[in-house]
């Protein structure tokens with residue numbers, strides 16, 4: 660039996676009385692688990708398996724299977740405020756999708772902690788602040804998952820990039836490309852100095868105050884394209900698409 664802090668990322672009903680949930684855990688990575696009897700009126704999970712709820716998960720981990728057993732969940736923090744606005748809900752769903760699609764049981768980074776802080780910040784954010792909080796959390800998750808882009812030197816020739824230098828962002832190259840290397844990467848996005856500085860700050864866990872609406876949209880697109888480049892299965896990031904749509 661493993662007891663670990665966890666956040667409910669996703670859940671769906673299974674047969675008459677059970678639910679299958681995806682959890683971001685502190686000690687066991689991102690796992691799928693079945694909560695038997697969770698739909699019964701007096702289930703031992705209570706309301707704890709609502710989306711984005713934090714709690715202590717009691718897990719029976721099955722070494723040879725992908726689906727584990729959740730024997731209990733003691734909720735410590737529900738986050739009903741995330742359902743209070745479409746902007747917050749769409750953003751929280753996008754962050755969950757990032758954890759689900761890229762996380763695994765083997766993930767070593769502090770996915771759980773970064774997500775918990777991000778969801779709390781989202782819950783306290785007014786609609787105008789949602790984009791910046793979501794982008795910051797997403798880039799930190801990317802860093803914890805181990806595929807942060809190269810931003811302070813050229814991803815192709817490794818030459819250091821000066822603070823004011825205008826570069827491009829190559830999704831396949833994995834980061835900033837200097838003006839000598841960018842022409843060899845068709846489709847690379849322009850990356851103004853302030854946008855690059857924002858990415859560096861977000862990845863380091865810092866805050867960037869209010870990128871304007873147009874800049875936020877460019878950041879959303881850059882992030883989604885970067886994530887899609889790193890997904891091998893070619894399936895679209897539906898929650899990210901919905902989040903971009905909701906911000907318009």
Ligand SMILES: [Zn+2]
Pocket residue numbers: 813814815816817818836837838839840841
């Ligand atoms: Zn270069």
